[in-house]
Amino acid sequence: MDPTSRTETTQRYLTDASHISMDVIGMAGFGHAFNAFDIRPGERTMATETMFMLRNFSAFMAMPPFLRKLPFGWIARMKSATEYFTSSVENIITERQKLVQSGKNVSRDILSLLLDAAPQEGAEYAPLTSKELYSNCLVMLLAGHDTTASTITFTCYHLAANKHVQKIAQQLVDKVLGNRDPEYSDFEKLEYIEWIIRETLRLSPVVVGIPRTNQNDFEWKGTVIPKGSMVFTMFYAHTDPEYFDDPYTFKPDRWDGLELKHRFAYTPFGYGSRSCIGKKFAMIESVIALAMMLQRYDISIDADYGTMEIDAVVTSKPKKDLYVTFTPRKKL
Numbered sequence: 001m002d003p004t005s006r007t008e009t010t011q012r013y014l015t016d017a018s019h020i021s022m023d024v025i026g027m028a029g030f031g032h033a034f035n036a037f038d039i040r041p042g043e044r045t046m047a048t049e050t051m052f053m054l055r056n057f058s059a060f061m062a063m064p065p066f067l068r069k070l071p072f073g074w075i076a077r078m079k080s081a082t083e084y085f086t087s088s089v090e091n092i093i094t095e096r097q098k099l100v101q102s103g104k105n106v107s108r109d110i111l112s113l114l115l116d117a118a119p120q121e122g123a124e125y126a127p128l129t130s131k132e133l134y135s136n137c138l139v140m141l142l143a144g145h146d147t148t149a150s151t152i153t154f155t156c157y158h159l160a161a162n163k164h165v166q167k168i169a170q171q172l173v174d175k176v177l178g179n180r181d182p183e184y185s186d187f188e189k190l191e192y193i194e195w196i197i198r199e200t201l202r203l204s205p206v207v208v209g210i211p212r213t214n215q216n217d218f219e220w221k222g223t224v225i226p227k228g229s230m231v232f233t234m235f236y237a238h239t240d241p242e243y244f245d246d247p248y249t250f251k252p253d254r255w256d257g258l259e260l261k262h263r264f265a266y267t268p269f270g271y272g273s274r275s276c277i278g279k280k281f282a283m284i285e286s287v288i289a290l291a292m293m294l295q296r297y298d299i300s301i302d303a304d305y306g307t308m309e310i311d312a313v314v315t316s317k318p319k320k321d322l323y324v325t326f327t328p329r330k331k332l
């Protein structure tokens with residue numbers, strides 16, 4: 001979607017949302033312009049290859065290893081998508097290393113922090129090995145891209161289904177931004193949009209379950225979960241009426257001053273020492289992206305779409321393609 005367009009446009013989501021999040025993590029985290037919106041049909045980019053890998057990951061992993069080596073069809077495409085992705089990450093690291101060696105000023109971003117921890121010439125010890133540097137870059141790009149794309153997509157769905165919420169959000173955006181572009185300092189003023197995203201992640205969590213192994217026998221609502229079991233908590237707690245009133249209704253207002261009755265009642269970003277390190281980044285990105293959309297467009301989906309069903313492949317995605325229509329707002 002061209003953000004300056006003043007004509008109605010219908011876009012297949014995740015694709016656009018995936019381009020937004022790939023461009024943002026590329027520029028903000030790695031100083032690299034993926035220019036995901038500029039690709040021509042059929043062209044390969046980090047965004048297209050990642051989407052392909054993630055969509056087919058479960059089916060691929062379910063295959064016996066010898067079948068994963070078949071040189072044709074989607075299996076061969078899976079291999080070439082992985083190669084494309086890994087070589088792109090290697091190129092980004094090499095480009096940055098060359099820039100640093102040439103003495104040029106580089107931005108302080110995720111990549112520069114990781115490079116600081118990687119082996120340096122002449123130094124005896126580094127916190128990360130070269131392989132760990134590469135793996136961490138890969139994880140950051142994957143975790144920072146796909147999750148946010150689904151979050152923006154699911155938010156569009158909920159906004160289309162809850163026009164009164166959309167109206168309130170647009171009024172806030174008009175008041176805070178008017179016609180100008182948002183700045184970092186606007187984030188706090190756009191709190192209602194943050195509530196919309198929190199509510200989206202409550203009803204449509206992007207990471208569908210966080211596995212944990214319990215260290216001791218545990219009794220929950222009359223059921224004993226024996227020590228050593230793997231438990232997935234998220235879905236149930238998010239819609240448990242004990243923790244959220246009217247749990248299946250999309251109500252961003254519930255977040256106004258809400259104090260959770262249990263610290264694990266709401267965990268879209270996980271919990272404990274391995275919880276998401278990109279939570280704040282993702283929130284800012286999603287709030288700003290949504291604010292810019294709402295500033296310019298009314299968001300709707302086809303009335304026949306029905307209730308969104310979820311396909312949980314690594315992260316969750318709409319099972320049936322979701323086409324979102326952006327209609328320029330009258331005031332512009």
Ligand code: HEM
Nearest residue numbers: 143144147148151207268269270271274275276277278282
């Ligand atoms: C709305 C978007 C996002 C959601 C819903 C999300 C959710 C999660 C969840 C549920 C986990 C597992 C936590 C656990 O096991 O307790 C996780 C881990 C992680 N996330 Fe995110 N995430 C998002 C965006 C991001 C972004 C933007 C980045 C990077 C810039 C990121 C980087 C990571 C990393 C590196 C981990 C692994 C942390 C570890 O194992 O110590 N995530 N995320």
